[in-house]
Amino acid sequence: xxxxxxxxxxxxxxxxxxxxxxxxxxxxxxxxxxxxxxxxxxxxxxxxxxxxxxxxxxxxxxxxxxxxxxxxxxxxxxxxxxxxxxxxxxxxxxxxxxxxxxxxxxxxxxxxxxxxxxxxxxxxxxxxxxxxxxxxxxxxxxxxxxxxxx
Amino acid sequence: xxxxxxxxxxxxxxxxxxxxxxxxxxxxxxxxxxxxxxxxxxxxxxxxxxxxxxxxxxxxxxxxxxxxxxxx
Numbered sequence: 001x002x003x004x005x006x007x008x009x010x011x012x013x014x015x016x017x018x019x020x021x022x023x024x025x026x027x028x029x030x031x032x033x034x035x036x037x038x039x040x041x042x043x044x045x046x047x048x049x050x051x052x053x054x055x056x057x058x059x060x061x062x063x064x065x066x067x068x069x070x071x072x073x074x075x076x077x078x079x080x081x082x083x084x085x086x087x088x089x090x091x092x093x094x095x096x097x098x099x100x101x102x103x104x105x106x107x108x109x110x111x112x113x114x115x116x117x118x119x120x121x122x123x124x125x126x127x128x129x130x131x132x133x134x135x136x137x138x139x140x141x142x143x144x145x146x147x148x149x150x
Numbered sequence: 151x152x153x154x155x156x157x158x159x160x161x162x163x164x165x166x167x168x169x170x171x172x173x174x175x176x177x178x179x180x181x182x183x184x185x186x187x188x189x190x191x192x193x194x195x196x197x198x199x200x201x202x203x204x205x206x207x208x209x210x211x212x213x214x215x216x217x218x219x220x221x222x
Contacts, residue, residue: 013193013195069188090152091151091152095181095185099185099189118155132155133177134176134179141222
């Protein structure tokens with residue numbers, strides 16, 4: 001493995017470690033401090049990880065936006081688990097958070113049409129009774145055309 | 151991917167955003183998909199993205215087959 005690949009792996013692992021532990025991804029500055037790397041090297045790793053679709057970056061700052069299933073910014077998919085608040089990128093990702101954390105969770109969502117509150121509960125790996133339907137607007141081959149929209 | 155109260159609310163949303171209707175899953179089906187997709191620990195240094203073949207296999211194992219779920 002090249003040193004670049006090893007560095008990218010270290011960045012990815014710590015992005016997930018921190019996100020799962022705290023609810024938000026680390027910044028470039030925090031990654032650089034923890035990994036004892038120049039910020040420019042961390043930024044290069046993030047760009048490579050984004051090119052490989054392992055992460056999604058914010059368009060201007062190039063900080064992490066999505067470390068799937070987690071969102072770095074508040075969304076309408078709030079997930080309460082392990083006494084922390086996480087945000088999913090969509091309802092699929094919101095359900096992915098308790099899957100990744102292997103934790104019980106409460107998802108405070110809402111109807112995409114009318115905004116009516118919709119709550120989902122995961123307990124011991126089982127989804128509690130809930131009405132509703134999940135809509136996938138784009139076919140699978142187009143999910144990455146615009147992952148932020150999707 | 152959005153959650154809706156009912157099929158009727160999906161129709162209203164598609165109409166107001168002028169987008170074609172896609173595919174629907176129940177919350178329980180979506181949980182199964184989320185669990186299969188996201189349960190591998192991404193803190194594991196050996197983690198890697200699934201290949202297209204592996205992803206199609208995962209979707210098919212959940213009954214998600216047909217043109218909408220094809221990746222190519």
